[in-house]
Amino acid sequence: MDTLTVTTAAVTDNQRWVDGFAERPDxxxxxxxLVSFRQNAIDKLAQTSFPTRRxxxxxYSDFTRALNENWSLQKTDAPQVVRTxxxxxxxxxxxxxxxxxxxxxxxxxxxxxxxxxxxxELLDDATHGAWIAERxxxxxxxxxxxxxxxxxxxxxxxxLTIGKNEKLGKPVHIIHFATRNADKRFVNSQVFVRLPQGxxxxxxxxxxxxxxxxxxFRNHVIRGSVDAQGRLEYxxxxxxxxxxxxxxxxxxxxxGGGYIDHTRVDLxxxxxxxxxxxxxxxxxxxxxxxxxxxxxxxxxxxxxxFLDHAFPHGESNEIYKGIVMDxxxxxxxxxxxxxxxxxxTNAYQQxxxxxxxxxxxxxxxxxxxxxxxxxxxxxxxxxxxxxEAPLFYLMxxxxxxxxxxxxxxxxxxxxxxxxxxxxxxxxxxEHLLMAKFNEA
Amino acid sequence: MLSIKxxxxxxxxxxxxxxxxxxxxxxxxxxxxxxxxxxxxxLASVLAGREEYEVTEGSVNFLGEDLLDLDVEERAxxxxxxxxxxxxxxxxxxxxxxxxxxxxxxRTANGQDELNGAQALKLIREKMAAVEMDASFLKRSxxxxxxxxEKKRNEMLQMMLLEPKxxxxxxxxxxxxxxxxxxxxxxxxSMRNTDRxxxxxxxxQRLLDHIVPDFxxxxxxGRIVRSGDKSLALELExxxxxxxxxxxxxxxx
Ligand SMILES: Nc1ncnc2c1ncn2[C@@H]1O[C@H](COP(=O)(O)OP(=O)(O)OP(=O)(O)O)[C@@H](O)[C@H]1O
Ligand SMILES: [Mg+2]
Numbered sequence: 001m002d003t004l005t006v007t008t009a010a011v012t013d014n015q016r017w018v019d020g021f022a023e024r025p026d027x028x029x030x031x032x033x034l035v036s037f038r039q040n041a042i043d044k045l046a047q048t049s050f051p052t053r054r055x056x057x058x059x060y061s062d063f064t065r066a067l068n069e070n071w072s073l074q075k076t077d078a079p080q081v082v083r084t085x086x087x088x089x090x091x092x093x094x095x096x097x098x099x100x101x102x103x104x105x106x107x108x109x110x111x112x113x114x115x116x117x118x119x120x121e122l123l124d125d126a127t128h129g130a131w132i133a134e135r136x137x138x139x140x141x142x143x144x145x146x147x148x149x150x151x152x153x154x155x156x157x158x159x160l161t162i163g164k165n166e167k168l169g170k171p172v173h174i175i176h177f178a179t180r181n182a183d184k185r186f187v188n189s190q191v192f193v194r195l196p197q198g199x200x201x202x203x204x205x206x207x208x209x210x211x212x213x214x215x216x217f218r219n220h221v222i223r224g225s226v227d228a229q230g231r232l233e234y235x236x237x238x239x240x241x242x243x244x245x246x247x248x249x250x251x252x253x254x255x256g257g258g259y260i261d262h263t264r265v266d267l268x269x270x271x272x273x274x275x276x277x278x279x280x281x282x283x284x285x286x287x288x289x290x291x292x293x294x295x296x297x298x299x300x301x302x303x304x305x306f307l308d309h310a311f312p313h314g315e316s317n318e319i320y321k322g323i324v325m326d327x328x329x330x331x332x333x334x335x336x337x338x339x340x341x342x343x344x345t346n347a348y349q350q351x352x353x354x355x356x357x358x359x360x361x362x363x364x365x366x367x368x369x370x371x372x373x374x375x376x377x378x379x380x381x382x383x384x385x386x387x388e389a390p391l392f393y394l395m396x397x398x399x400x401x402x403x404x405x406x407x408x409x410x411x412x413x414x415x416x417x418x419x420x421x422x423x424x425x426x427x428x429x430e431h432l433l434m435a436k437f438n439e440a
Numbered sequence: 441m442l443s444i445k446x447x448x449x450x451x452x453x454x455x456x457x458x459x460x461x462x463x464x465x466x467x468x469x470x471x472x473x474x475x476x477x478x479x480x481x482x483l484a485s486v487l488a489g490r491e492e493y494e495v496t497e498g499s500v501n502f503l504g505e506d507l508l509d510l511d512v513e514e515r516a517x518x519x520x521x522x523x524x525x526x527x528x529x530x531x532x533x534x535x536x537x538x539x540x541x542x543x544x545x546x547r548t549a550n551g552q553d554e555l556n557g558a559q560a561l562k563l564i565r566e567k568m569a570a571v572e573m574d575a576s577f578l579k580r581s582x583x584x585x586x587x588x589x590e591k592k593r594n595e596m597l598q599m600m601l602l603e604p605k606x607x608x609x610x611x612x613x614x615x616x617x618x619x620x621x622x623x624x625x626x627x628x629x630s631m632r633n634t635d636r637x638x639x640x641x642x643x644x645q646r647l648l649d650h651i652v653p654d655f656x657x658x659x660x661x662g663r664i665v666r667s668g669d670k671s672l673a674l675e676l677e678x679x680x681x682x683x684x685x686x687x688x689x690x691x692x693x
Contacts, residue, residue: 388492390530392490392528393524393527393530394530395489395516396489396512396515396522396524397516397538397542397545397546397598398513398516398517398542398545398546398549399513399545401513403541407538408530408532410532410533411530411531411533412532413532414531414532
């Protein structure tokens with residue numbers, strides 16, 4: 001009897017997702033190319049285990065328990081969306097909306113100068129079809145069950161691009177909604193961003209939920225490319241509910257002379273894992289990666305970044321700062337590869353953690369692998385406690401402990417906040433942060 | 441104003457204050473002198489509410505309330521101010537934000553309306569001029585990279601903004617150039633009135649030429665071993681502490 005139970009469990013691991021796929025006839029519809037991408041992805045998933053803590057790269061992110069919950073993969077009707085409620089105050093840009101992974105043109109702004117569409121329609125596009133297909137194909141090759149799963153369930157995903165040497169002049173805010181209902185829902189969402197040569201674009205992403213109900217497991221993927229002299233500013237602000245799960249997988253190809261500036265903010269979620277990969281495809285480029293995270297209660301927030309310097313004269317600058325308190329756990333693993341050809345690389349990485357209380361845990365793992373000899377690389381990681389002396393100083397000036405703590409915590413994160421180039425987005429992040437500081 | 445009775449305090453089982461008695465009435469200026477390590481800063485910290493120091497005996501009454509019963513911020517809100525011997529550097533918190541938060545924390549606790557950004561800034565600039573601080577210090581992180589003298593000026597700025605009822609100055613004069621010393625003296629003297637008291641910890645008579653005290657006390661081994669008027673400071677300046685140490689030794693022998 002025992003043996004039988006164990007065997008069944010091992011199979012159901014991924015069989016559940018395969019069954020869920022079979023119960024979604026809509027996934028068999030659409031362009032045949034897309035249908036076969038989905039099929040390839042689900043076939044791959046059937047053979048790929050979800051990572052566990054035994055996988056070095058996932059040591060602090062075992063989702064086994066979360067995944068074993070009874071997640072529904074069914075579609076559901078979204079309630080009416082009052083978009084303004086979810087917009088960033090004073091944001092002077094354009095807004096695009098997805099719901100449960102599907103692009104919603106009627107809820108989105110029309111943006112002159114920007115090509116916005118969904119992957120289903122654009123697969124046949126003369127200019128962009130091949131680019132999209134290349135990325136969709138890659139999902140089935142990934143040894144990552146999360147991206148396999150994401151690709152299998154992808155429908156009309158958002159694709160945006162802009163003309164060569166063009167810039168919009170205003171940022172684009174993508175609001176990704178997930179719909180709650182009585183079931184625990186597993187929601188896959190995808191975004192594709194393509195910047196041709198000399199193009200400039202700023203994208204802000206936020207994640208929201210619609211309606212009331214059970215927790216959401218969001219499995220998000222973003223794929224992008226920045227060609228020569230292209231400039232992408234991309235911020236992702238995650239403030240999901242405290243019962244929700246969030247896995248994100250961002251992957252960018254960056255051509256020589258290209259520029260990427262990414263900021264990631266994580267405040268919400270029961271358990272969060274972000275993968276960020278940036279692949280250098282040419283010489284003389286510049287990459288900035290910043291992260292800010294604050295975990296409390298029983299939250300787990302895990303960031304893993306991978307920067308691949310493969311060509312000469314590359315510059316990278318990475319700073320992740322986080323606060324962890326109560327019984328929360330955070331981790332940062334920053335891999336930077338400097339390949340033999342990547343001479344004259346400048347790679348800087350810093351990860352600072354502030355641990356408050358005795359039960360909270362921060363893990364820092366800088367990981368520089370340098371195979372070129374004429375490079376400037378530095379990295380540092382700190383894990384520190386909140387000092388009593390500054391707290392006392394502020395309180396001795398009449399400021400209550402809670403406010404004083406908030407001021408010091410904000411001060412600790414300031415370096416990353418300062419890197420947010422948009423006033424409105426920065427104010428929004430600060431607002432979310434303050435609200436979280438003030439939680440009991 | 442402040443009444444300290446038989447105050448004993450220790451840090452990690454080591455007794456430091458060993459029976460302090462001190463009464464400060466409204467409008468008075470008291471100076472405390474004494475050799476290094478005698479407990480002057482400890483006394484100041486205990487009054488401000490630093491948790492590291494455990495009060496084992498005695499009582500402190502401040503404006504009719506049991507001071508030792510109050511939280512750190514409540515003491516400040518009730519009008520107690522400590523100018524730190526070593527002001528703390530706080531990266532990431534601008535001086536301007538800090539000053540405004542502090543002013544408003546004290547105002548709200550005392551039932552006054554908060555000052556808005558512009559009002560606070562106007563007040564802060566006015567007082568900065570009085571302590572001869574450049575406006576550029578507003579944007580900088582609190583005390584971060586400030587020189588010793590600049591930190592002390594910033595303490596004086598806070599004192600002027602918060603208008604305490606009792607200001608404790610812990611060696612605000614040490615490390616100051618002659619001009620800065622004048623600035624501190626001017627700040628204190630401009631605030632002297634019949635309702636406000638000062639407790640000035642110093643090693644040097646020269647500050648007391650400018651801030652003329654009503655009483656001078658000598659703290660030694662955690663006790664006030666001698667009190668007098670301003671002439672005591674002059675005598676200490678001439679004779680040092682040996683004669684006092686000898687007197688104490690003779691008494692305890
Ligand atoms: N946190 C602490 N831990 C251990 N010892 C302490 C602590 N704080 C004070 N002390 C000790 O208590 C004694 C009194 O220190 P305190 O700083 O009050 O002296 P002080 O009179 O202010 O000296 P100074 O004139 O040098 O400023 C010293 O021996 C000091 O080492
Ligand atoms: Mg001292």
